[in-house]
Amino acid sequence: MQRHYGLDWLRIGAFAILILYHIGMVFVPWPFHAKLDAQPWVAVPMMLSNPWRLSLLFVVSGYASRALFVRHATAWTFVRSRTARLLIPLACGVAAIVPPQAWVELVTQHGYQRGFAAFWWGDYFRFGRLDGIALPTWNHLWFVGYLWVYTLGWTLVLVVTPVAVRRAAQGAFDRLFGGVGALLLPMAWLMLVSGVLFPGARETHELRGDWVAHASYFPMLVFGYALAGSEATLASFARWWKPTALLALLAYGVVAGIAIVYAGYRVTPRPFGTIFSLARGVEGWMAIAALIGVAETFWNRDHRWRPMLTEAVFPFYIAHQTIIVVVAYWLMPSALPGAASFAILVAATLTGCSVFYLVGRRVPLLRPLIGLRLHRRAPAIPDDRPAIV
Numbered sequence: 235m236q237r238h239y240g241l242d243w244l245r246i247g248a249f250a251i252l253i254l255y256h257i258g259m260v261f262v263p264w265p266f267h268a269k270l271d272a273q274p275w276v277a278v279p280m281m282l283s284n285p286w287r288l289s290l291l292f293v294v295s296g297y298a299s300r301a302l303f304v305r306h307a308t309a310w311t312f313v314r315s316r317t318a319r320l321l322i323p324l325a326c327g328v329a330a331i332v333p334p335q336a337w338v339e340l341v342t343q344h345g346y347q348r349g350f351a352a353f354w355w356g357d358y359f360r361f362g363r364l365d366g367i368a369l370p371t372w373n374h375l376w377f378v379g380y381l382w383v384y385t386l387g388w389t390l391v392l393v394v395t396p397v398a399v400r401r402a403a404q405g406a407f408d409r410l411f412g413g414v415g416a417l418l419l420p421m422a423w424l425m426l427v428s429g430v431l432f433p434g435a436r437e438t439h440e441l442r443g444d445w446v447a448h449a450s451y452f453p454m455l456v457f458g459y460a461l462a463g464s465e466a467t468l469a470s471f472a473r474w475w476k477p478t479a480l481l482a483l484l485a486y487g488v489v490a491g492i493a494i495v496y497a498g499y500r501v502t503p504r505p506f507g508t509i510f511s512l513a514r515g516v517e518g519w520m521a522i523a524a525l526i527g528v529a530e531t532f533w534n535r536d537h538r539w540r541p542m543l544t545e546a547v548f549p550f551y552i553a554h555q556t557i558i559v560v561v562a563y564w565l566m567p568s569a570l571p572g573a574a575s576f577a578i579l580v581a582a583t584l585t586g587c588s589v590f591y592l593v594g595r596r597v598p599l600l601r602p603l604i605g606l607r608l609h610r611r612a613p614a615i616p617d618d619r620p621a622i623v
Contacts, residue, residue, distance in 0.1 A: 235301045235462060239536050240529030242544050245294045249547045251283050252291070253554045253587075256374065257579045260562045261572055267339040267373070267555075268562035271572050274497050278490050285489070285518035286482075288377070289424070292451045293522060295381055296458020299388070309393045313386060320382040323605040327375045327552050333358050334556050335373050338563045340365060368440070374555040376439035383441065384455045404463050411457075412466030417474060417523050420457060424450065425515030433511050434501070461526075468530050475527025478520045485517035548605035549591040557586040 259266040262276040299316075306312040337353045340346035344365040348357065360369050372379055392400065410419065432446040439447065461467050471478075492510045496502045502510055561582045565575050594604040602608045 240534035292454035300462035421519035471527035479524035482520035
C-alpha cells in the first residue's frame with residue numbers, strides 16, 4: 235500500500251488536539267484527576283472536538299492497521315508486532331507513568347494522606363479499589379488497550395474469513411460508501427448509538443461492559459481498515475469536505491447552544507437531551523468526514539518534519555497526561571489566573587513530552603517502553619540550515 239501522508243498529518247493533528255483537550259479538562263467542571271479554577275464556560279469550546287476526536291483516532295488506526303497487515307507475511311507476525319508495540323508501552327505506562335495521576339486525585343479529592351512513594355509501593359498495586367478508584371489503573375492509556383483488543387479481534391475475523399469473501403466485502407464497502415453513503419451511513423450509526431441505544435451513557439474505559447465505547451469505536455477501526463482499500467470512499471470525502479464541514483459546525487452550534495442553556499442541569503430535560511445526543515452524532519461524523527476530505531485534498535504530501543512528528547506522537551501520548559496532572563497539582567497553591575495556568579500547562583506539557591521522546595529515542599532499551607521500534611533508527615531532527623550542494 236502507498237503511504238497516505240494526509241492521514242499521517244491528520245493523526246499528528248488529532249493527538250495535538252487530544253493533548254490540548256486534556257489540558258482543558260483541568261479547567262472544566264467535568265471529573266478529572268486534577269482541578270484548578272473550573273469554569274462552566276470552558277465546556278463549550280471543549281465540545282468542538284469532544285464528539286469526534288477519539289473516533290477519528292480509531293479510524294486512522296484502522297487505516298494504519300491495514301497498511302501494517304499487508305506488510306507482514308502472516309497474521310501471526312502482524313499480531314506479534316502489534317502486541318509488542320502496544321502492550322509493552324501500556325504495561326510500562328500503567329506501572330511507571332500513570333501512578334502520579336492516581337496519587338494526585340486521591341490526595342486532592344479523597345483526602346489521601348500518604349506520600350507518593352508510600353502510595354506507589356504500598357497501595358497502587360493492590361488490584362482493588364481505594365476510595366472508589368481502581369488500582370492499578372491505565373487512565374488515559376485505555377486507548378492503547380482498546381486498540382490492541384480491537385486489532386486482535388479484527389485480525390481473528392480476517393484469519394477465519396476466506397480471501398474471496400474478504401474481496402467481496404471490500405467490493406460491497408466500495409458500493410455502500412463510495413458515494414454519499416460515506417457521509418450518511420456512519421453518521422446514522424453514531425446518531426443511533428448516541429441518541430437511541432445509549433442516550434446519556436458515559437464511557438467507563440474499563441473494557442468490560444463499556445458497550446457505548448465499543449459500539450462507537452470498534453466500527454470506526456473496521457471502517458478505517460476498509461477505507462485503506464477504497465479509493466472511491468476517499469474521493470467521496472474529498473468531494474464533499476466543504477458541506478460536511480458546514481454540517482459539523484451547525485451541529486456543534488446545536489450542541490453548544492443546549493449546553494449553554496442547560497448548564498446548571500444535572501440531566502438535560504427532554505426533548506433537548508435527545509436533540510443534544512443526536513446532534514453529537516451528526517457533529518461526530520461530519521467533522522471526521524470533513525477532516526479526511528481535507529487530508530485527502532490538501533495534505534497528502536510529505537515534509538521533512540513528518541517522520542519525526544509521526545514517531546513522536548505515541549511517546550507524547552504516553553507521557554502527556556501525567557505531566558498535565560502533576561504540573562496542575564504544583565500550581566494549585568499559587569491560585570494563578572486561569573489563562574496563566576493554561577499557558578504554563580501548555581508549555582510544561584510540550585517541554586516534558588519533548589524531553590521524554592528525545593531522550594527515550596536515543597536509548598535502545600527505552601525505545602520499546604515508550605512505543606518505538608527497538609531496532610529501527612530514529613528519524614533525524616530536521617535541520618533548517620540550507621543544504622550545501
